[in-house]
Amino acid sequence: MKQTLWMMILCLAFFSACHKADDTGVVNLGIDYYINEDPLVFNTLRYQNEAGNRLMITEIQWFVSRVMLQDKNGEWIPFGAGDNLYYFDTDLPETHHIQSQELPVGHYQAIRFTFGLDEEDNITGRFPNPPESNMFWPVPLGGGYHYMKMNGRWLNEKQELAPFNLHLGTGQNADHTVFYPNHFSVTLPLDLHLEANRKNHLQLTMIIDNWFRTPHTYDLNHFGGAIMQNQEAQQILKENGHDVFSICTQNTRWSDIADPVKAIMGKAAPKPHFYTKENMKELLSHITPKNSH
Amino acid sequence: MKPSLFLFLTVAITMLWTGCKPSEEPTHQPTPYQMPSPLFFPTVTNIPSDNPMTEEGVALGKLLFFDSLLLSTEIKSLRDTPHSSLLSTETKSLRDTPNSSLLSTEIKSLRDTPNSSLSCSSCHHPEHSFEYGPEASPDFLGTHHAMLPLINLAWNTNGFGWNGSVATLEDMVYAAYTDPTEINADTAEVVKRLQQSDTYPTLFEKAFNTKTITFILVEKAIAQYVRSLVFCNSKFDRYLRGETQLSQDELNGYMLFITEEGADCFHCHGGGSNALFTTNLFYNNGLDSEFQDPNDRFAITHDPADRGAYKAPALRNIALTAPYMHDGRFNTLEEVIDFYSDSVQYSEQVSPLMHHVMQGGVQLTEQEKQQLKAFLNTLTDTP
Numbered sequence: 001m002k003q004t005l006w007m008m009i010l011c012l013a014f015f016s017a018c019h020k021a022d023d024t025g026v027v028n029l030g031i032d033y034y035i036n037e038d039p040l041v042f043n044t045l046r047y048q049n050e051a052g053n054r055l056m057i058t059e060i061q062w063f064v065s066r067v068m069l070q071d072k073n074g075e076w077i078p079f080g081a082g083d084n085l086y087y088f089d090t091d092l093p094e095t096h097h098i099q100s101q102e103l104p105v106g107h108y109q110a111i112r113f114t115f116g117l118d119e120e121d122n123i124t125g126r127f128p129n130p131p132e133s134n135m136f137w138p139v140p141l142g143g144g145y146h147y148m149k150m151n152g153r154w155l156n157e158k159q160e161l162a163p164f165n166l167h168l169g170t171g172q173n174a175d176h177t178v179f180y181p182n183h184f185s186v187t188l189p190l191d192l193h194l195e196a197n198r199k200n201h202l203q204l205t206m207i208i209d210n211w212f213r214t215p216h217t218y219d220l221n222h223f224g225g226a227i228m229q230n231q232e233a234q235q236i237l238k239e240n241g242h243d244v245f246s247i248c249t250q251n252t253r254w255s256d257i258a259d260p261v262k263a264i265m266g267k268a269a270p271k272p273h274f275y276t277k278e279n280m281k282e283l284l285s286h287i288t289p290k291n292s293h
Numbered sequence: 294m295k296p297s298l299f300l301f302l303t304v305a306i307t308m309l310w311t312g313c314k315p316s317e318e319p320t321h322q323p324t325p326y327q328m329p330s331p332l333f334f335p336t337v338t339n340i341p342s343d344n345p346m347t348e349e350g351v352a353l354g355k356l357l358f359f360d361s362l363l364l365s366t367e368i369k370s371l372r373d374t375p376h377s378s379l380l381s382t383e384t385k386s387l388r389d390t391p392n393s394s395l396l397s398t399e400i401k402s403l404r405d406t407p408n409s410s411l412s413c414s415s416c417h418h419p420e421h422s423f424e425y426g427p428e429a430s431p432d433f434l435g436t437h438h439a440m441l442p443l444i445n446l447a448w449n450t451n452g453f454g455w456n457g458s459v460a461t462l463e464d465m466v467y468a469a470y471t472d473p474t475e476i477n478a479d480t481a482e483v484v485k486r487l488q489q490s491d492t493y494p495t496l497f498e499k500a501f502n503t504k505t506i507t508f509i510l511v512e513k514a515i516a517q518y519v520r521s522l523v524f525c526n527s528k529f530d531r532y533l534r535g536e537t538q539l540s541q542d543e544l545n546g547y548m549l550f551i552t553e554e555g556a557d558c559f560h561c562h563g564g565g566s567n568a569l570f571t572t573n574l575f576y577n578n579g580l581d582s583e584f585q586d587p588n589d590r591f592a593i594t595h596d597p598a599d600r601g602a603y604k605a606p607a608l609r610n611i612a613l614t615a616p617y618m619h620d621g622r623f624n625t626l627e628e629v630i631d632f633y634s635d636s637v638q639y640s641e642q643v644s645p646l647m648h649h650v651m652q653g654g655v656q657l658t659e660q661e662k663q664q665l666k667a668f669l670n671t672l673t674d675t676p
């Protein structure tokens with residue numbers, strides 16, 4: 001009898017240790033890209049920006065840092081433990097998703113992150129290994145890392161398919177004595193009910209069109225193919241970046257919806273109607289998710 | 294049966310079985326090899342878990358890399374050297390003879406003779422960053438592509454060779470031994486000769502705990518040696534470590550190398566906080582506008598965007614590794630710099646990072662070309 005009792009206690013202790021707590025859960029954050037109201041398809045000259053440049057995208061590599069979720073009490077909670085900064089690379093599928101640390105279950109009302117790396121995070125040599133190390137930004141130009149490399153081609157004024165490198169990072173003056181951090185902070189409203197023991201999903205969408213518009217129209221014919229040493233171009237992209245990102249929870253993930261524009265509008269949306277933090281609430285109210293959980 | 298009796302019997306049987314079991318302790322425990330951690334090199338190495346580096350493995354690999362034991366009797370007598378253990382010495386002396394094409398003829402004839410195995414050092418010369426040397430165009434050697442240097446490969450995590458078709462250094466050793474355009478050896482014959490030698494079985498035992506030699510162990514040993522070839526003490530390294538200063542021309546050349554409005558070399562070739570001086574990625578750098586090579590990156594990925602793309606080679610020791618490009622078309626650094634300055638070819642496949650392509654290149658002045666070359670020379674390291 002005594003032995004049986006001990007066995008029961010041991011089993012109970014074992015299962016208690018293995019059982020996951022019900023008061024925390026994790027969030028999977030996926031990344032995707034939209035342009036001209038469609039999911040981005042690489043290496044195809046089918047897109048047009050606000051300035052009328054016809055263009056294609058070949059790859060996008062970028063950093064996000066200081067990702068925070070705001071709970072219902074207004075408290076900001078770090079998405080990830082440790083550095084809480086992330087590298088995304090359209091050529092590397094393993095970077096298309098990130099997972100949060102264990103977070104308290106409950107309602108989250110906003111997400112905030114830094115596009116790129118702020119001065120505290122942007123330390124030369126902090127990423128010794130590829131692929132992040134290939135993002136280094138030369139020390140004479142301010143050091144640290146590219147915030148983003150968006151490479152592609154556009155049909156220039158001579159109707160040549162010319163390469164462009166939209167490389168964002170630390171700007172500098174002409175003689176490289178003054179440096180300008182060009183990272184920026186993004187805050188987006190959220191309607192996430194984080195639950196334990198289920199897949200909680202957020203989808204962060206980069207709307208590529210918006211790099212080239214609002215408030216400034218960015219013309220590739222004007223700025224050319226390379227802008228690492230052009231602070232004017234960097235500043236414009238920084239200011240255009242405020243509405244480049246949108247976010248949705250799993251139930252309203254764009255890739256779960258066969259035709260998102262039609263689902264929302266009933267017809268093709270007129271440009272520049274798109275999914276921004278301003279129209280997000282209205283859009284969400286119209287959507288009937290394909291995969292509700 | 295009472296639990297206490299059961300427990301006693303279990304323990305007793307286990308002890309008895311353990312005591313009777315023959316010892317599986319290795320006869321020799323190899324000493325782990327300490328890889329250096331140079332400044333701004335990656336911290337992640339590409340060392341397979343089934344081939345950890347050891348002092349004994351590296352030493353054995355070095356011997357195999359150079360040793361003429363693998364040569365045929367004919368070539369030994371042909372070379373007429375009393376101490377033929379270091380083939381590189383032989384080949385060097387042969388290259389120093391006025392009729393330097395003799396070696397190439399010799400190598401080619403060896404390749405055509407069954408089981409007349411060459412060693413790695415027949416072509417990979419330390420004084421040329423483990424490439425052959427300036428003569429070694431693919432036409433000269435009869436290989437698919439020009440050679441790539443065998444240095445700092447422990448940090449290459451993205452395939453080997455110009456198109457990245459070889460997954461590991463071990464596979465590369467096998468490929469080099471068996472490729473008709475390289476050593477063209479019968480691996481069974483190589484193993485037989487090693488097994489019959491007086492010394493190799495003991496050396497394999499020290500490195501791998503077995504006197505039974507297999508070609509897999511040959512691959513492992515040579516791969517270990519190649520991984521140990523670390524070059525991190527060039528003038529530029531000493532500059533990064535604050536131990537020396539670059540000249541003004543060298544510094545200007547570095548600024549050109551590292552800036553987008555300069556020569557913009559760094560996006561593909563690293564530098565600064567990527568001290569390997571390569572991204573180990575594949576690019577079409579605008580050498581041609583049409584692509585015929587069946588062994589480019591496209592052959593591996595089948596992605597049309599990869600036509601005419603090749604791995605960006607590491608630029609360390611670049612002054613020692615002529616001829617340049619995958620087909621060895623340029624014989625000097627001046628020709629390479631002239632190409633990137635003025636002769637880049639447009640195609641739909643050219644990498645977007647070649648953003649100066651519409652102007653034919655980065656448009657350097659003669660002085661800038663000299664300065665860029667001066668900087669590239671600071672990447673030269675001594676073996």
